[in-house]
């Protein structure tokens with residue numbers, strides 16, 4: 001049984017008998033009532049569930065198996081015993097959301113409408129279930145998007161990021177493109193109030209970059225990043241903060257290479273205006289013929305993948321994060337074996353080692369602000385998806 005998930009009949013927009021101003025009135029008046037310790041207003045916000053949560057909330061829903069999303073009213077979520085209800089204050093768009101929005105073959109095979117999508121988020125807890133002990137009403141939290149089973153081999157041996165039975169927020173469980181979301185307390189990450197909401201909601205995708213960049217130490221090393229989408233840009237910022245000696249980045253977009261410079265990349269190479277051979281030669285020249293210590297392949301593009309392998313020095317490491325659209329041919333003997341390199345596949349984040357590390361990186365001055373290029377109210381989501389489809393953006397953040 002999935003905690004906090006509504007059944008299909010509840011997906012019909014709830015005909016509210018009260019006007020929307022009524023809800024605004026309740027939300028405004030409650031803090032006053034609580035502060036006065038008025039017996040009509042219980043101490044815990046959880047105790048006023050019947051006043052707030054019988055109303056409808058605004059959400060972006062994949063209502064049927066076709067492109068697009070529908071902004072509609074849905075019943076407020078109710079917590080299971082181990083769940084918290086979070087009022088979402090910021091939620092960012094991810095490539096996964098674009099796949100679902102565009103309804104490509106992956107989305108068609110994976111997502112079962114109706115579903116509220118979205119998985120990168122932060123917010124404030126407004127209610128907790130009866131068994132919740134780790135968080136409380138008022139806590140500012142982000143969320144790990146992988147809801148893991150806790151009992152498979154991987155979960156029990158410290159590898160929950162590759163849980164065999166994981167479910168994904170906004171894919172298999174109603175997500176964060178909504179005013180409220182119900183989540184198990186086990187995936188919540190208490191966040192410092194010093195981190196503004198447009199940064200706090202990015203901790204989940206940032207975790208991918210932290211794991212990709214720091215699966216091995218980068219301090220004092222030369223790094224190649226192939227692909228400057230948001231996660232590649234995050235990885236560049238992480239590498240910079242972690243003390244990389246020099247960072248080279250490639251991409252097909254001048255817009256994104258400019259963002260790369262803004263987060264501290266030393267050399268940018270444009271794969272649209274330069275040939276593959278000239279890019280390989282430029283990397284050799286920049287590294288005085290040595291090659292880089294570490295290649296982070298963040299694009300999934302076959303040419304970029306070969307750059308990642310050909311440009312790494314013997315005995316170096318290659319981290320693979322970008323997802324190719326199909327099988328790729330490469331020279332295993334000369335690109336991997338005889339070079340004696342280490343190759344890492346990165347999926348998700350280490351639970352919760354990456355989250356702790358990210359908190360430390362923020363304290364160390366990690367600067368990702370240039371990567372947040374657009375913010376919109378939730379209702380303007382189509383503009384966000386148009387930007388993602390055009391590639392003329394870094395990270396797009398929505399405010400419910």
Ligand SMILES: [Zn+2]
Pocket residue numbers: 094095096119120205
């Ligand atoms: Zn994501």
Ligand SMILES: [Zn+2]
Pocket residue numbers: 148149150151152153154155160163164165166
């Ligand atoms: Zn598991």
